[in-house]
Amino acid sequence: MTSHSVPVEVHDHHDVRPIRKAAMWVFLGSECMFFGSMIATFLLYRNETGDGPGAEIFDIPFTSASSFILLMSSLTMVLAHNAFENRDPRATRIWLGATALLGTIFLAGQIFEFTEFVHKGLTLSTSSFGSAFYMLTGFHGAHVAIGVLMLMAMFYLSFSGRLYDDRGLNVELVGLYWHFVDIVWIVIFTVVYLLQV
Amino acid sequence: MAEVAHRAHPTPRTYWIIAAILAGVTAIEIAVPYISALDPIKVPLLWALAAIKFFAVVGFFMHLRYEKPLYRTLFFFGVFGVFPLFIVVLLSMHAF
Amino acid sequence: MAALVGAPAILLASCSGSGPQTALNPEGPIARDIDDLWQLVFILATIVFVIVQIGLFYAMFRYRARKTDDSEPVQVHGNTPLEILWTIIPVVILASIGYPIVKGIFDVRAIADGPDVLQVQVTGHQWWWEFEYVDLVGPDGRTLVTANELYIPADTEVNLTMTSADVIHSFWVPVLNGKRDVVPNRVSNLTLIADNPTPPDQPHPGQCAEYCGLAHADMRFKVHVRSQADFDAWVEGQLAPATVPTEGAAAAGYEAFNTCVACHNATVSGPDGVEDIGPVRTIEVDGVTFTSSLAPDLTHFGSRGTFGAGTFENDREHLAQWLANPSDLKPMRPELNDIPNGRILGMPNFNLSDDDINNLIALLEGWK
Amino acid sequence: MVLDTSKDLVPAQPTGIWSWITTVDHKRIGMMYGVTALVAFFVAGLEALLIRLQLATPNGTVLSADAYNQLFTMHGLTMLLVVVMPVGAAFMNYFIPLHIGARDVAFPRANAFSYWLFLGATIMLLSSFVLGGAPDGGWFGYAPLSTQLEEFVRMDYYAIGAQLLGIASIMASANFIATVFTMRAPGMTLMRIPVFTWMAVVVSFLLIFSLPIFGVGLFQMYFDRNFGTQFFGGGGDPLLWQHLFWLFGHPEVYVLILPAMGIVSEIIPVFSRKPLFGYPFVVFSGIAIGFMGFGVWAHHMYTAGLGPVAEAGFGIATMMIAVPTGVKIFNWIGTMWGGKIRFELPMLFAIGFVSLFVIGGLSGVTHSVVPSDYQQHDSYYVVAHFHYVLFGGGVFGFVAGAYYWFPKWTGRFLDKRLGLWHFWLMLIGFNMTFAPMHILGLNGMPRRTYRYGEGLGWEFWNQVATVGSFIIGISFLIFAWNLIKSRKHGVEAGPDPWDGRTLEWSISSPPPVHNFDEIPIVEHVDDFWHRKYATDDDGRAVRMADVTGGTLIEANTGGEGSHEEDMHMPSPSYYPIIAAGGITTVGYGLIYVPGGWVVAGIGLLITMWGVFGWSLEPVTRGEHHD
Numbered sequence A: 001m002t003s004h005s006v007p008v009e010v011h012d013h014h015d016v017r018p019i020r021k022a023a024m025w026v027f028l029g030s031e032c033m034f035f036g037s038m039i040a041t042f043l044l045y046r047n048e049t050g051d052g053p054g055a056e057i058f059d060i061p062f063t064s065a066s067s068f069i070l071l072m073s074s075l076t077m078v079l080a081h082n083a084f085e086n087r088d089p090r091a092t093r094i095w096l097g098a099t100a101l102l103g104t105i106f107l108a109g110q111i112f113e114f115t116e117f118v119h120k121g122l123t124l125s126t127s128s129f130g131s132a133f134y135m136l137t138g139f140h141g142a143h144v145a146i147g148v149l150m151l152m153a154m155f156y157l158s159f160s161g162r163l164y165d166d167r168g169l170n171v172e173l174v175g176l177y178w179h180f181v182d183i184v185w186i187v188i189f190t191v192v193y194l195l196q197v
Numbered sequence B: 001m002a003e004v005a006h007r008a009h010p011t012p013r014t015y016w017i018i019a020a021i022l023a024g025v026t027a028i029e030i031a032v033p034y035i036s037a038l039d040p041i042k043v044p045l046l047w048a049l050a051a052i053k054f055f056a057v058v059g060f061f062m063h064l065r066y067e068k069p070l071y072r073t074l075f076f077f078g079v080f081g082v083f084p085l086f087i088v089v090l091l092s093m094h095a096f
Numbered sequence C: 001m002a003a004l005v006g007a008p009a010i011l012l013a014s015c016s017g018s019g020p021q022t023a024l025n026p027e028g029p030i031a032r033d034i035d036d037l038w039q040l041v042f043i044l045a046t047i048v049f050v051i052v053q054i055g056l057f058y059a060m061f062r063y064r065a066r067k068t069d070d071s072e073p074v075q076v077h078g079n080t081p082l083e084i085l086w087t088i089i090p091v092v093i094l095a096s097i098g099y100p101i102v103k104g105i106f107d108v109r110a111i112a113d114g115p116d117v118l119q120v121q122v123t124g125h126q127w128w129w130e131f132e133y134v135d136l137v138g139p140d141g142r143t144l145v146t147a148n149e150l151y152i153p154a155d156t157e158v159n160l161t162m163t164s165a166d167v168i169h170s171f172w173v174p175v176l177n178g179k180r181d182v183v184p185n186r187v188s189n190l191t192l193i194a195d196n197p198t199p200p201d202q203p204h205p206g207q208c209a210e211y212c213g214l215a216h217a218d219m220r221f222k223v224h225v226r227s228q229a230d231f232d233a234w235v236e237g238q239l240a241p242a243t244v245p246t247e248g249a250a251a252a253g254y255e256a257f258n259t260c261v262a263c264h265n266a267t268v269s270g271p272d273g274v275e276d277i278g279p280v281r282t283i284e285v286d287g288v289t290f291t292s293s294l295a296p297d298l299t300h301f302g303s304r305g306t307f308g309a310g311t312f313e314n315d316r317e318h319l320a321q322w323l324a325n326p327s328d329l330k331p332m333r334p335e336l337n338d339i340p341n342g343r344i345l346g347m348p349n350f351n352l353s354d355d356d357i358n359n360l361i362a363l364l365e366g367w368k
Numbered sequence D: 001m002v003l004d005t006s007k008d009l010v011p012a013q014p015t016g017i018w019s020w021i022t023t024v025d026h027k028r029i030g031m032m033y034g035v036t037a038l039v040a041f042f043v044a045g046l047e048a049l050l051i052r053l054q055l056a057t058p059n060g061t062v063l064s065a066d067a068y069n070q071l072f073t074m075h076g077l078t079m080l081l082v083v084v085m086p087v088g089a090a091f092m093n094y095f096i097p098l099h100i101g102a103r104d105v106a107f108p109r110a111n112a113f114s115y116w117l118f119l120g121a122t123i124m125l126l127s128s129f130v131l132g133g134a135p136d137g138g139w140f141g142y143a144p145l146s147t148q149l150e151e152f153v154r155m156d157y158y159a160i161g162a163q164l165l166g167i168a169s170i171m172a173s174a175n176f177i178a179t180v181f182t183m184r185a186p187g188m189t190l191m192r193i194p195v196f197t198w199m200a201v202v203v204s205f206l207l208i209f210s211l212p213i214f215g216v217g218l219f220q221m222y223f224d225r226n227f228g229t230q231f232f233g234g235g236g237d238p239l240l241w242q243h244l245f246w247l248f249g250h251p252e253v254y255v256l257i258l259p260a261m262g263i264v265s266e267i268i269p270v271f272s273r274k275p276l277f278g279y280p281f282v283v284f285s286g287i288a289i290g291f292m293g294f295g296v297w298a299h300h301m302y303t304a305g306l307g308p309v310a311e312a313g314f315g316i317a318t319m320m321i322a323v324p325t326g327v328k329i330f331n332w333i334g335t336m337w338g339g340k341i342r343f344e345l346p347m348l349f350a351i352g353f354v355s356l357f358v359i360g361g362l363s364g365v366t367h368s369v370v371p372s373d374y375q376q377h378d379s380y381y382v383v384a385h386f387h388y389v390l391f392g393g394g395v396f397g398f399v400a401g402a403y404y405w406f407p408k409w410t411g412r413f414l415d416k417r418l419g420l421w422h423f424w425l426m427l428i429g430f431n432m433t434f435a436p437m438h439i440l441g442l443n444g445m446p447r448r449t450y451r452y453g454e455g456l457g458w459e460f461w462n463q464v465a466t467v468g469s470f471i472i473g474i475s476f477l478i479f480a481w482n483l484i485k486s487r488k489h490g491v492e493a494g495p496d497p498w499d500g501r502t503l504e505w506s507i508s509s510p511p512p513v514h515n516f517d518e519i520p521i522v523e524h525v526d527d528f529w530h531r532k533y534a535t536d537d538d539g540r541a542v543r544m545a546d547v548t549g550g551t552l553i554e555a556n557t558g559g560e561g562s563h564e565e566d567m568h569m570p571s572p573s574y575y576p577i578i579a580a581g582g583i584t585t586v587g588y589g590l591i592y593v594p595g596g597w598v599v600a601g602i603g604l605l606i607t608m609w610g611v612f613g614w615s616l617e618p619v620t621r622g623e624h625h626d
């Protein structure tokens, strides 16, 4: 072996969290592109309303309220993660449940909003505007729904005391995903709603 | 860099403060479209407010401020990559 | 070795413009400018190519392992000045062609404008071309509309304003200019300038260059270049309505033509004066109104050298085949036609009797 | 986290079909990618031969227009997404862990899932031929042609099939990135990892950031076709699709070429007996190509109507990619310069790569000259360009890699005589097929045309091309025969047949399940070489001791800092194939909506079963990552 000294990067091969987190962050970077493409599509078609209604049918106060709920679910999520790190399964469970609940309320709000818009004449096929709007908010909603499912899975695990088993999915990763879904909505809320009224 | 990576983890107190800030910014955001005096700067202002919220969540709730620089690099490629690309697309399609 | 095969082939390409549809024998100033730029870049590329291959082959030959020598080579890891050098040289080479490229783009893309410019509106259809000379209006107020054969005067700027009725097509006459996509919902422009008139039987061939479905290969067209006088004469002939035949096979053909006017228009001067006997449709894109018919205008079909979008000789034999079953000659999907919604994907087979076919041919031949 | 600290015996290679289905071993997964891609290459090659037969004469009648359009679309689609990309994935799977000194990739089960989903999507795309017609909208599926014929499911196959391939690739890429950034052996700093693995990282980033854009475009295409949305038709703008497609499509072409460049960067030093000239420059030029590759997408749209300013900008930007690419070319020649070049088969193909890729690259530069491209676009000149880079570059590079690493996979050499036949026939056939296309294109022959008329002066070169394509075909028949024959009966190669430089040559051929008996400690670029050779005062290499691969690591590690590792390999799992099968089922259902909703629903349930089973399955047997 040659004699000169080498800076040996010592890896803790048993700490798998950085590996999973790195993959999660890469995935979220990728999701930025996904949502970015849809947001750009929306911006392109924001005035292509054809014969159908446009942004005037938005109900800003209502959407503001549901946006706020989603925003606050990020708080409950981070508190859940905090409790998880402090190895407090009970608090973890409570905050996880709260997050899932807030997410569900947001989803319910979105379903309500969609039905309203359809009644006012805006559907997926009315205009390019409608297509872009429903695609963007719909895919976001799908992400929220998947998040809620994962939160519920964590919630369920917390009862059987297996929250700390090593597995592909854990509270921290679910948390990262959930916050991401929230920040995407921050942008959507601004671009789709606030900027169009 | 090493300093950043070892920054102390935030406490629930920090989280509540951030949440309060988020709530405050959101309130301002919602008000902006209704204040006609702000119309000329409405677009950049709303983008700026959204950016504040965005990075508050990313930095504190997602702990990116406290994590390895690697994660930041990975994620910011996406966040900052998407803007120039689609601005060029939208410009070339005369969307503005 | 690869070079030995590849290089001569490419070299050959540079000087051997062959065939009527080549980009290498320009017949107009715009195509010539493009070709000049190409020649310049091609020579530069050839030089780079030759230098690189020489370096590669020299290294291969000079530093091949020899049985007689088993010493190990010197372990060189790199050389920064060299790296910088071979970064900068390509930058310089490329920068040197930056100006002609940018100038070329703006020149080719400039939209011809002015009183002397001939304005033609082009509508691309699956799978044929429609041309309308918007400034050439006949005595009855109709503009000149034709299909698949474009006539232009020599040495005159022609501005094409183009759109598509269905999918993306691309208008390309290699000897006159590069191609330009024809996009639904969008208007695009292309300038044509031709040096000399073409002999009547040797128009410049053109081709749809963007894949547009089943019969993309057969979406061709012709550009006839005429002296100004010949062009004016052609215009006069085209602006005149067709006459309704009153006797013989052609008259019987006119009866049978009833089926055809579901899609095809013809402007005829009959007992009720001058009238369009088929549908005339327009679409509006970005404030420009384009004629966008369901099928080629047949008013002066007899004057065309080819049909089926520049694909078949306009003779009795081919016409008979066409009328007997169009899809035999040219792949189309008429079974998907939806006339009320303006969706046409080809001409259907009407199972015409031989008599009908002969009569229709007589009619169409007469419509010069 | 509970870790089992008891030491198992060194894991043995399991056998049987079931062991392949449930395998999570990156080497086996790599093999499966490779074999699948090879089969797909023969299918897509056969399609190409039919295309060439049809074009051999004017007004050819071998194929109908309809068949021709399906064939060229599937030929392009298959070659790019089901052959070249997966071949890249095959090499990456096999060699990333070996190159960085790891036992496996970061997420072995996700890795298996990527493969199975890729296989599902491949089967889906190929099955379209018998299930209502294959995609016929061209490999870039321009809207609104691709959204036009709702009567046919063809472009639904495209929309869904490509979407699934994309999901598989995103997962694989995230996996590779996590592997390289977090699982390197001690001392394996970023500037010591082999160039191939570096290129794999760049490729992974390109895919991670470009595929989602394509994904959105594909969803929009699918919605336009099936749910009446107006993304590209109605009030929509067809150019949106082109932007979304090429934002993916151009980075994609570098996804195809960078792994081949990485392979060539491995091979040339070994057979020149010199280190890679300018290692950091080769690495950084690869990264630069990656970055620049994201900024030039619109050079495929010069004729579409971007406006002169955008065209000029994209034209100049595109030209500049020649600069980092040139750096690579020059460094390869620099590596050969002053070396002792052994013309073994891998080296022949690698040199073929360098020579031919330059032709393709230069014709790319002539494309970037915008006014010239007004003439060249969508003509056979483009077809010539991209076959030179994809076949002359990509395929030559990958074949070089196959000859180079076959001994590592099987412990045996590929037959040299057959290999020489393969090489020369492929080289001649390739140039005969594609060099004439430059001439055809400049003489006005448009691409994607199933027939052309007489008298246009295209007959002769088309015939040459057709003959050439059959010579390529024969060369690949020889290759296939060589693979089959040498796998069992080739000359035995031993662990380090080429006197290699990188870590994979330090272990037995084929490698053991756990790759390394002990995780190596790395001190150099080309670490393995430095364990074998020192340099004398003139800088010439001097062999240190009579060491051969396989024994070296043991002899040279175990000192201070070495890691005594438990040898638990991740346990096999059948959840990946279930999840992938579920998603494929959903895909089939979506193609046939509304009738297919039921199928899609069933698929969704299977997927949920797979995904939840997998992600909630506690990690057992001391497996420490999944």
Ligand code: HEA
Pocket: C048, C052, C089, C090, C091, C093, C094, D140, D253, D254, D256, D257, D299, D300, D302, D318, D319, D321, D322, D323, D325, D326, D327, D329, D357, D358, D359, D360, D361, D362, D363, D364, D365, D367, D368, D369, D373, D376, D377, D378, D382, D385, D386, D389, D390, D393, D394
């Ligand atoms: C492996 C895939 C691959 C690679 C590596 C490339 C590399 C390049 N490509 Fe290519 N390209 C394709 C695959 C690829 N391409 C495909 C598939 C299409 C068609 C898609 C379709 O329409 O179906 C296409 C189409 C295509 C077009 C659009 C043509 C058209 O449709 O009108 C253009 C236009 O600019 C282009 C340019 C380039 C350039 C500038 C490079 C450069 O990266 C090349 C750089 C390399 C060199 C230049 C050689 C080495 C350099 C030197 C020796 C240094 C000195 C050089 C100089 C000073 C010039 N390509």
Ligand code: HEA
Pocket: D041, D042, D043, D044, D045, D046, D048, D049, D051, D052, D072, D073, D075, D076, D077, D079, D080, D084, D138, D139, D140, D383, D387, D390, D391, D394, D395, D433, D446, D447, D448, D449, D450, D469, D470, D471, D472, D473, D474, D476, D477
């Ligand atoms: C990596 C990518 C790749 C590769 C390797 C190839 C390989 C080949 N391609 Fe490729 N091609 C594309 C990517 C590729 N192509 C793309 C992207 C398009 C554009 C599609 C589009 O427009 O949408 C295209 C389009 C394309 C066209 C243009 C079609 C058109 O525009 O109308 C043609 C025409 O000649 C062609 C020919 C060939 C030939 C002859 C080969 C040969 O090299 C193939 C050699 C392989 C074999 C021959 C198979 C092996 C052997 C056997 C199967 C045994 C049988 C053999 C005998 C009996 C002899 N290709």
Ligand code: CUA
Pocket: C124, C125, C126, C127, C168, C169, C170, C208, C209, C210, C211, C212, C213, C216, C217, C219
């Ligand atoms: Cu019209 Cu091709």
Ligand SMILES: [Cu+2]
Pocket: D249, D250, D253, D296, D297, D299, D300
């Ligand atoms: Cu490109």
